[in-house]
Amino acid sequence: xxxxxxxxxxxxxxxxxxxxxxxxxxxxxxxxxxxxxxxxxxxxxxxxxxxxxxxxxxxxxxxxxxxxxxxxxxxxxxxxxxxxxxxxxxxxxxxxxxxxxxxxxxxxxxxxxxxxxxxxxxxxxxxxxxxxxxxxxxxxxxxxxxxxxxxxxxxxxxxxxxxxxxxxxxxxxxxxxxxxxxxxxxxxxxxxxxxxxxxxxxxxxxxxxxxxxxxxxxxxxxxxxxxxxxxxxxxxxxxxxxxxxxxxxxxxxxxxxxxxxxxxxxxxxxxxxxxxxxxxxxxxxxxxxxxxxxxxxxxxxxxxxxxxxxxxxxxxxxxxxxxxxxxxxxxxxxxxxxxxxxxxxxxxxxxxxxxxxxxxxxxxxxxxxxxxxxxxxxxxxxxxxxxxxxxxxxxxxxxxxxxx
Amino acid sequence: xxxxxxxxxxxxxxxxxxxxxxxxxxxxxxxxxxxxxxxxxxxxxxxxxxxxxxxxxxxxxxxxxxxxxxxxxxxxxxxxxxxxxxxxxxxxxxxxxxxxxxxxxxxxxxxxxxxxxxxxxxxxxxxxxxxxxxxxxxxxxxxxxxxxxxxxxxxxxxxxxxxxxxxxxxxxxxxxxxxxxxxxxxxxxxxxxxxxxxxxxxxxxxxxxxxxxxxxxxxxxxxxxxxxxxxxxxxxxxxxxxxxxxxxxxxxxxxxxx
Numbered sequence: 001x002x003x004x005x006x007x008x009x010x011x012x013x014x015x016x017x018x019x020x021x022x023x024x025x026x027x028x029x030x031x032x033x034x035x036x037x038x039x040x041x042x043x044x045x046x047x048x049x050x051x052x053x054x055x056x057x058x059x060x061x062x063x064x065x066x067x068x069x070x071x072x073x074x075x076x077x078x079x080x081x082x083x084x085x086x087x088x089x090x091x092x093x094x095x096x097x098x099x100x101x102x103x104x105x106x107x108x109x110x111x112x113x114x115x116x117x118x119x120x121x122x123x124x125x126x127x128x129x130x131x132x133x134x135x136x137x138x139x140x141x142x143x144x145x146x147x148x149x150x151x152x153x154x155x156x157x158x159x160x161x162x163x164x165x166x167x168x169x170x171x172x173x174x175x176x177x178x179x180x181x182x183x184x185x186x187x188x189x190x191x192x193x194x195x196x197x198x199x200x201x202x203x204x205x206x207x208x209x210x211x212x213x214x215x216x217x218x219x220x221x222x223x224x225x226x227x228x229x230x231x232x233x234x235x236x237x238x239x240x241x242x243x244x245x246x247x248x249x250x251x252x253x254x255x256x257x258x259x260x261x262x263x264x265x266x267x268x269x270x271x272x273x274x275x276x277x278x279x280x281x282x283x284x285x286x287x288x289x290x291x292x293x294x295x296x297x298x299x300x301x302x303x304x305x306x307x308x309x310x311x312x313x314x315x316x317x318x319x320x321x322x323x324x325x326x327x328x329x330x331x332x333x334x335x336x337x338x339x340x341x342x343x344x345x346x347x348x349x350x351x352x353x354x355x356x357x358x359x360x361x362x363x364x365x366x367x368x369x370x371x372x373x374x375x376x377x378x379x380x381x382x383x384x385x386x387x388x389x390x391x392x393x394x395x396x397x398x399x400x401x402x403x404x
Numbered sequence: 405x406x407x408x409x410x411x412x413x414x415x416x417x418x419x420x421x422x423x424x425x426x427x428x429x430x431x432x433x434x435x436x437x438x439x440x441x442x443x444x445x446x447x448x449x450x451x452x453x454x455x456x457x458x459x460x461x462x463x464x465x466x467x468x469x470x471x472x473x474x475x476x477x478x479x480x481x482x483x484x485x486x487x488x489x490x491x492x493x494x495x496x497x498x499x500x501x502x503x504x505x506x507x508x509x510x511x512x513x514x515x516x517x518x519x520x521x522x523x524x525x526x527x528x529x530x531x532x533x534x535x536x537x538x539x540x541x542x543x544x545x546x547x548x549x550x551x552x553x554x555x556x557x558x559x560x561x562x563x564x565x566x567x568x569x570x571x572x573x574x575x576x577x578x579x580x581x582x583x584x585x586x587x588x589x590x591x592x593x594x595x596x597x598x599x600x601x602x603x604x605x606x607x608x609x610x611x612x613x614x615x616x617x618x619x620x621x622x623x624x625x626x627x628x629x630x631x632x633x634x635x636x637x638x639x640x641x642x643x644x645x646x647x648x649x650x651x652x653x654x655x656x657x658x659x660x661x662x
């Protein structure tokens with residue numbers, strides 16, 4: 001059963017070590033203070049917790065299964081591999097854990113209009129979904145490039161009654177959609193709730209989104225106890241773009257003993273050496289974007305560099321401030337896998353387990369395929385399958401058939 | 405008194421609110437920028453130069469476009485500082501450098517502010533830095549001899565006004581609307597109330613920006629009790645349309661007479 005846990009981060013000023021904070025136009029400061037107060041008050045209210053749990057169970061379909069992947073385990077010849085099946089949550093990804101929490105908060109604050117940014121469209125679909133269910137007006141900002149790549153999700157959002165606004169500035173992807181969502185919020189701050197989709201942005205978003213997503217790690221502990229007689233596996237592997245599914249899986253382990261290996265897998269795109277990737281921790285420098293101090297892809301003048309990944313959901317030039325902190329402190333480790341490796345992971349999981357993962361999650365599978373063979377046979381590894389791959393099938397078909 | 409405050413004082417003695425044009429450095433191209441800026445500076449009390457940034461989340465579409473165009477021509481921090489220095493040679497109007505925080509961090513704050521001062525800047529405007537978020541930044545700018553201008557908005561509480569004013573030197577930049585930069589036909593009627601609330605908490609001059617488009621909006625700013633008026637998007641729009649931005653600034657200056 002989900003609980004609001006107390007973690008040692010962030011501090012009162014929203015800092016994870018040096019990362020995080022609140023670097024936004026002054027117009028938004030009172031709104032962020034109001035949001036923080038409302039969130040802190042809500043998480044102390046048993047009625048809010050009961051309501052959130054009920055929607056997680058009856059609407060999102062939680063708990064999601066922790067599935068023992070026997071054939072994949074045998075194939076990789078090492079540890080016992082479990083898959084955390086976030087792909088089976090309503091709307092097909094972990095995003096719903098966060099959007100349900102924030103939509104409940106929006107309703108509690110009396111805000112009738114919600115806005116969001118989206119990259120691959122998974123967060124946008126999730127926001128459109130909860131907005132429909134709660135009767136809220138939803139406006140979703142999406143880069144023109146992503147609108148083209150993810151046409152199916154655009155239609156899904158419109159079907160759910162949301163207005164999708166294509167964003168044509170900058171690189172026309174997630175980062176620019178986020179700029180535009182922030183501009184909307186600055187303009188309509190008094191009556192609008194911004195449902196941010198990842199553990200990025202100004203305080204309190206990285207903390208609040210982590211808290212809602214930490215249902216993933218809490219369930220892993222309870223389910224592993226039942227299946228393996230131990231709450232803590234040897235390793236937890238999750239993909240990292242902004243980093244919300246990874247933080248959700250990591251948080252209930254990161255600040256407790258014993259601690260498993262926590263492995264975040266960034267997108268190395270066409271290879272770190274090519275400069276065409278989205279690996280902010282592996283190859284970025286610290287800076288400020290979208291209200292937060294974090295690892296960033298940028299040029300030497302501090303202009304934000306375009307990110308690249310075959311997976312639109314990882315195509316973001318920054319990474320949540322808590323990931324920077326976990327990396328610096330050695331609490332979690334971060335690796336990066338290429339587009340090509342991710343495509344192999346995508347097919348590997350499809351053929352061994354009959355599960356088509358999102359291209360994002362396929363990065364975690366691809367890294368597991370490298371790590372697991374080095375582990376003892378009795379080791380227990382959990383891979384977070386953050387979403388399902390239906391949305392990616394057409395793109396993968398295009399790439400694989402193009403190669404033949 | 406620093407040159408920024410002096411400029412407000414001089415305008416006041418001449419029976420005017422200070423006129424503060426804004427242009428994005430290197431827009432429409434480096435030489436075109438210098439030509440426009442030099443002409444605009446003759447009608448200005450202070451001049452604001454924006455360092456183009458890839459992700460200007462406080463700006464509306466007009467300044468976004470100007471920023472993208474400047475970046476596409478290779479304008480970066482070094483180029484912006486050079487343009488600032490060349491403008492300083494041609495004009496005695498105090499120059500303010502407006503920049504998002506990340507280029508400052510990438511350059512190194514101490515080096516950035518020293519180089520800006522050497523290029524001739526009298527002050528800096530940091531639109532995405534609430535000053536108390538990183539108090540060391542304002543301190544470094546002030547140590548380099550720059551005025552530090554921070555923004556206040558209609559949503560700012562009295563407590564925020566007091567906090568932000570505490571880090572501000574030169575003048576307070578009051579944002580007229582909840583929103584991003586861009587010319588508007590009229591400004592919200594509560595503008596006077598915002599200016600009054602700010603003036604109760606600081607003796608610094610108050611300049612109003614965002615939304616000023618010409619004579620009428622400038623008059624509204626003057627009547628609301630501001631000491632200065634900033635105009636940016638309307639100038640860039642004039643340049644885009646092939647019109648003379650000095651004509652727009654002259655109107656703003658006229659509207660802002662006492």
